[in-house]
Amino acid sequence: MTFQVTIETSGHRFPVESGETILQAALRHSIGLPYGCRNGSCGSCIARLVSGEVHYPDGQPDALDGPQDTPDQVVICQAEPLSDLLISVREVEAERDVIIKTLPCRAEQLNRLSHDVMQVLLKLPDTERLQFLAGQYIEFILRDGRRRAFSIANAPHRDEYLELHIRHVPGGSFTGHVFDEMKNKALLRIEGPLGSFYLREDSPRPVLMMAGGTGVAPLKGILEHAFYIGFDRPIHLFWGVRAKQDLYMDELPRKWQEQYPHFSYTPVLSDPATQDHWEGATGLVTDALLAHYPELVAYDIYMSGPPAMIEAATPQFVSHGAQPEHMYSDAFEFAQDVLDKIKRTQQGG
Structure with a gap:
């Protein structure tokens, strides 16, 4: 009933x-x-x-x-x-209504998703849950006070664990520890949720998403949330990586594309290996998006990935009609600096 x-x-x-x-x-x-x-x-x-x-x-x-x-x-x-x-x-x-907490947690499960990406499932104490908006991130607080930020890859309705996708960065002390030393049940300390990267559900505009590498993690959470709530605006995800082996969850968006008529998925390889036998899109993920959508004035655009990718894409998208107030990024502060430079250039400053 x-x-x-x-x-x-x-x-x-x-x-x-x-x-x-x-x-x-x-x-x-x-x-x-x-x-x-x-x-x-x-x-x-x-x-x-x-x-x-x-x-x-x-x-x-x-x-x-x-x-x-x-x-x-x-x-x-x-x-x-x-x-x-x-x-x-x-x-x-909105994010202003979400309470930021500092909490202990355990690395309940570590699952290798590819040669250089680890899925880490964090378990909070039984008396705690972290209320967050899909797309936000948490920060690990290390023993020496340093912090490392990672996006939450699951949606809020499925919050038994906090899912992170951590890429092994050569020479990176924390990611090296995750891959080489961290064990299941390891005790950690986090702060979150943080960030303004989340789905604007009240917008009537179709959505373009662009991810680079593990930047697909917060977009995965946003998409799971969108499908869960019945969000029916057109969504097109572009995911750029180097080679086929880097598409560590390729089967998931392909399944979504079959399941949801309003969702499209385009993986893009910048340097496919010969053994990949790749027949899909190649080159820069930014170029692939613009090839499909040369006029961006009508879209909400969500970008997630390396700051250099977002720095390069932002002025390109603006030159194709994208409106800065409808562009969102998990590297928001860095992207805002780029937008400020664009405005100064347009004003002759």
Whole structure:
């Protein structure tokens, strides 16, 4: 049986299916509600039940055991509706609403995806969850105070682990440690979520995505989120790597292309090996995108990858009509410097 939940403060409404919690349904319909542990312990997701009735299939959550709890409080990560509901709760609408945390975690699994890319699945303490927007990143805080940033490669609705794609950088002390020394269950410390690289869901514009190397990681998270919420605007992903062996998750976007009619995928090899027998696009991923879309004025553009790629692509895309306010990058600060240079050039400065 399906019930409707209405948020009093905004008027947003969404259906909750039988066996589904309020929070699960809200995330499925891209309604950003606050949460923490997702197991009913922390109280971060408590809302006020204005009207309606709920139940807790696994018993009353621990978050309702405090002396200041009131009968109208509802723990939305555990509560399932028994009727239509009206609730009062703060909504998470953008990165400014997401709480940045410093947390311990464990490298629960290390899976080699290719010769130089490691998938690292981070497990937070049982009482914690990291609420994030698809496309954001976390920073490892190393023992000497240094930090290393990596994008989150999974979508928020699938947050049992934080998925990272770490490429082995020759001479890199941290990535060398990940590949040569780190073991499963290794204890780490992170801060996040960080960044303004996330899907602008309220835009009516079609979407172009360009990734270089492991820059596909945050785009993977954004795409998983987009498919999950039923985002139906056209999306075209261009993924540039050196050779075929570097397309470490090539089967995933190919599967999406078959599954979702509005999604297209173009892998691009800059230096394919003879044994690749490659018949697809070659050269620079930027050129491949422009060959398909020489006029960019109507598009939202998401770029993720090496800063040099974004630095080179930004003025090219602007010269083809792309509007800076509709260009987003996980190297945002660096890209903003490029945009400032473009504006000064256009102004004769």
